[in-house]
Each structure stands twice: as structure tokens, then as C-alpha cells.
Amino acid sequence: MNVNYPNKYAWSPRYIAGLGSVAMFALLIFNRSEYKIRFLEWGLGAVVLLLTTGFFILRGKIVKKEIVFILAPLLWMGYALVGSPFAYDVQHHLFLLFQAASLSLIASFTIVSVFTREKLASKVLLVTATVWMLINVIFFALWLSGRYVYEGRDFAGIFSNRNAFSIQTVIIISMLFSFTKRTFYVWLIMALSFAMVVASLSIKGILAFLFILFFPYFFKANFRKKIFVVLGGLIVFAAVVMTFSDFGRRLGRFSMAFTAPDELRKSESAFERPWLIKEGAKLSLQNPLFGIGVDNSRFFLISSVDDKGRYSHNNYIEMLLNAGYIGCFLHYFPLVYIYFKTKQAHKYYIAIKMFILLYAFLGLVMVEYNIFSTILLYSLPIFLYLYFEEIKGNESTSLHC
Secondary structure (H helix, E strand, O other): OOOOOOOOOOOOOOOHHHHHHHHHHHHHHHOOOOOOOOOHHHHHHHHHHHHHHHHHHHHOEEEHHHHHHHHHHHHHHHHHHHOHHHOOOHHHHHHHHHHHHHHHHHHHHHHHHHHOOHHHHHHHHHHHHHHHHHHHHHHHHHHHOOOOOOOOOOOOOOOOOHHHHHHHHHHHHHHHHHHOOOOHHHHHHHHHHHHHHHHHOOHHHHHHHHHHHHHHHHHHOOHHHHHHHHHHHHHHHHHHHHHOHHHHHHHHHHHHHHHOHHHOOOOOHHHHHHHHHHHHHHHHHHOOOOOOOOOHHHHOOOOOOOOOOOOOOOHHHHHHHHHHHHHHHHHHHHHHHHHHHOOOOOOOHHHHHHHHHHHHHHOOOOOOOOOHHHHHHHHHHHHHHHHHHHHHHOOOOEEEO
């Protein structure tokens, strides 16, 4: 066995684990924070990427499945690169494509450096969730006392956007639940985190939180128990709606997008987002082969309210616009394949299913391909499927440079 590796199944050298842990912590906590040392988290991720890549080059071989894991999220990007001449703004297209590829590679290499060591992964996630909770609880207390005010009024933790904060919280808690024992302390973190997500009044955040909370029990239950699990989730959601009148009003406004869209103000989110999705879908039909270019939707989706272009707020539509129907297929194909390929005997069977379904749900209400936390959510089930299948199958195949 190579002394640079912790075991014969490891995909990365020993010395990278500590740095990878710090990078994972910093990236999850500060990637969209209002308060941070500029470029610190991305710099740490880049160092992990460069050191591991350099080690593979010097060693002269790499595990086959690791190549599959690294390349799977990049499939659609390769296709988008081929279609660059068809982008509306080629320079903007290439810059955002490079940015998305860099985020994907950093996510992949930090996952490899941390999650190939299960005990390390659980400790990193527990520390990350603890620090995330403590920092945001302080902001929560300041917000409740009126000493800290957000531009949008609603609670957003250390982020400026409440939806970004709530989704980041959900993803951290989903990983915490999947890789640590559900002790009283873990449930305490969950309870405080849920309270803060509810305070943010983020509809998608609350629904996503309830999903990760009830899904494992729903998935393992028989038909009769599934009914009780669903009822439990509905009861909790109804309690939130009845307890927080502002959340109920927000939910009512969004429901009007389907029942009475003409009564909505064109400047409010409940009107704007369905409009963006509708117009984005029309635009994708006009450009089916390569789309209009990565992030070029903001040059076309301009409402009559102001002259500022916007993205579609829907990952499916955005991927169609980024790289056409083929590019969208290449983006989702790895997840669909792994979802149906993963068998019940797999060690992380429920976690893989949960992460993929959560990514699929969030894609309906937000753009995911260019945010570190959702890229992590995309890449992690691919890694879990490939790496732990390899250990189970006692494989040791590798590619030599």
C-alpha cells in the first residue's frame, strides 16, 4: 500500500485531508457571506485542487472512477464550449463557463479529500453545522432585538439574500443528517436551524427543510406509515403557515400566480418569476441546439418594469438557455442514471436518493449550476455511488498517465 494514502481505496493522498477539511468548512460557511476575508475560501479550494492534481501527475496514475466522478458534472460544459460560436455574447459565455467549471472542480476535489474518510467527513460536517448555527444565531438575536436590519427586512443570517441563506442551511443540515448520528445535539442544531429558516420566510427553504426532515422516514416506511409521515409533514407546514402570518401572506401571493395572475403587481416576485420561466421557455424553443450561451439569459429576459436583465430563476430553463436541449440532458443524465442505478444494499442508498431529489426540487425554483452549495449537492451523490460501490466491489483499477 502506498504510504501516502490512508487505505487502498483512497482517491487522494493523506496530506490533503486537513487542508481539504478547512477548505470545505470555509466554502460552506463563507461562499456567499457578507462578512469574510475576500477570496479566502476560493483560494483554499483552489490549493486543494492544484495540490491533488499535481500529486496525480507526479504519481502517474488515477483511479478510473475518480475520472468519471470529476468529468460527469463537466459533460454539459464541454458541449456548451463546442457551441460557443452560437452564444449571444461569447466573451460573457466563456467567462461564466470557466467560472462554473472552476466551481465544479473545486467541489469535486474537496469532496474527494474529505468524504473518502468517513470519520473525518462526519467531524467536518458537525463542526461546520455548529459554527454555521452559532454565527447565524448571533445574527438572529441581533435581528430580533432590532439591532441588525436587513435590506429586505426578513432574516437572512450572514447572507444578504434570505433564500440563499435558507437553501445553504438546508444543504448543510441534509449532509449533517446523512453522515452523523442523530444525537440530541444534532437535533438541537436542526431545531435552531429550522427556526431561522422559518424566520427568513423563504417558501422554498421551508419546503426543502421539511423534505429532508421527513424523506428518510417516508422512504423506509411501508405504505400505511408513509401516509402518517406525509400527514406529519403537512401538519408541520400548516402550523408554520398559521403561526407566521407574513409567511401565509407570501404563500397566498405566490398561489395567485396560478389563480389570479392579473391581480399581481408586475414588480413583485410572485409575478416576475413565472414570467421569467415562461419567457425563458419560449426562448429555449427558438434556440434548441446550443441555447443562447451561459448566463446570456440576462440579455434577453428584460421585463417592462425596468431595464435590468434577469436570469430565469429555474435551473431547467437556465440549462436549456445555457447549452440547449442536449446540454440540459447532459447536465441531468448522471443524476438520473445514478438515481435508478443505486440499489437498496448501497451504504448511502437513502442519502443518494435524497440529495438527487432535493437537487431536482430546488431546480424548479432557483438556478443551481453556478452556486457552490448546490454544485456540492449535485456532485456528492455521484461520488457516494462510485466510491462506495468501489469499496464494496473491492476494485483497484486505475489509469496510468
